[in-house]
Amino acid sequence: xxxxxxxxxxxxxxxxxxxxxxxxxxxxxxxxxxxxxxxxxxxxxxxxxxxxxxxxxxxxxxxxxxxxxxxxxxxxxxxxxxxxxxxxxxxxxxxxxxxxxxxxxxxxxxxxxxxxxxxxxxxxxxxxxxxxxxxxxxxxxxxxxxxxxxxxxxxxxxxxxxxxxxxxxxxxxxxxxxxxxxxxxxxxxxxxxxxxxxxxxxxxxxxxxxxxxxxxxxxxxxxxxxxxxxxxxxxxxxxxxxxx
Numbered sequence: 001x002x003x004x005x006x007x008x009x010x011x012x013x014x015x016x017x018x019x020x021x022x023x024x025x026x027x028x029x030x031x032x033x034x035x036x037x038x039x040x041x042x043x044x045x046x047x048x049x050x051x052x053x054x055x056x057x058x059x060x061x062x063x064x065x066x067x068x069x070x071x072x073x074x075x076x077x078x079x080x081x082x083x084x085x086x087x088x089x090x091x092x093x094x095x096x097x098x099x100x101x102x103x104x105x106x107x108x109x110x111x112x113x114x115x116x117x118x119x120x121x122x123x124x125x126x127x128x129x130x131x132x133x134x135x136x137x138x139x140x141x142x143x144x145x146x147x148x149x150x151x152x153x154x155x156x157x158x159x160x161x162x163x164x165x166x167x168x169x170x171x172x173x174x175x176x177x178x179x180x181x182x183x184x185x186x187x188x189x190x191x192x193x194x195x196x197x198x199x200x201x202x203x204x205x206x207x208x209x210x211x212x213x214x215x216x217x218x219x220x221x222x223x224x225x226x227x228x229x230x231x232x233x234x235x236x237x238x239x240x241x242x243x244x
Contacts, residue, residue: 001214003218004221005224009228011117013054015050016047016054018220019047019050021220022191022217025213025220027044029216034213039194039197042190046186046187049187054180062164065164066118069157069161070118073154083145098145099141110124113128
């Protein structure tokens with residue numbers, strides 16, 4: 001059997017490289033001899049189409065702006081988190097209590113906000129800022145720690161990123177009849193179809209060629225699963241001190 005992999009968790013570049021590797025492995029093992037030539041051709045074609053769209057997206061000058069804006073907001077949220085974490089151990093009880101209150105709110109949004117995919121990070125930061133602007137206790141805690149300038153920087157960076165993201169989406173949509181997401185979905189379906197036929201024929205015929213192909217695919221899948229798992233787990237955060 002071919003190992004499972006959650007393709008949705010791969011970033012576009014990773015997904016494209018994975019698909020290219022899969023296609024190359026199957027091709028090196030003679031798709032016609034494996035009785036999957038039609039399915040392989042469809043998958044290979046979809047990978048090629050996705051690659052063209054991906055390269056078009058990367059060529060957009062807005063993409064580089066997004067990279068810088070994403071880094072800017074990452075530094076802001078990571079900086080705020082770091083300051084809050086440090087103040088949780090402050091020797092002044094009022095300061096420590098304010099920090100713990102903010103740390104508790106941050107935990108509601110999960111760990112590793114800066115490691116989320118781009119739209120998810122935008123939404124999470126919007127939620128954090130909304131809490132801090134509308135809940136009096138949190139607003140007061142920010143004032144106690146003197147974090148207002150940090151929050152203003154985070155809000156500006158996130159809003160600017162979102163505006164540029166929408167701008168690039170419109171530009172990309174106007175330039176291409178197929179969106180990258182739609183093409184990725186088509187490519188995923190083609191992958192599952194190819195996998196289904198490979199597995200079926202490996203059961204029916206059970207020749208060394210099928211076992212060799214499946215072993216190679218599983219070795220590749222295992223590597224990408226390690227990548228996915230390492231990103232999901234991330235570094236283990238230090239627990240925030242409890243409020244006393």
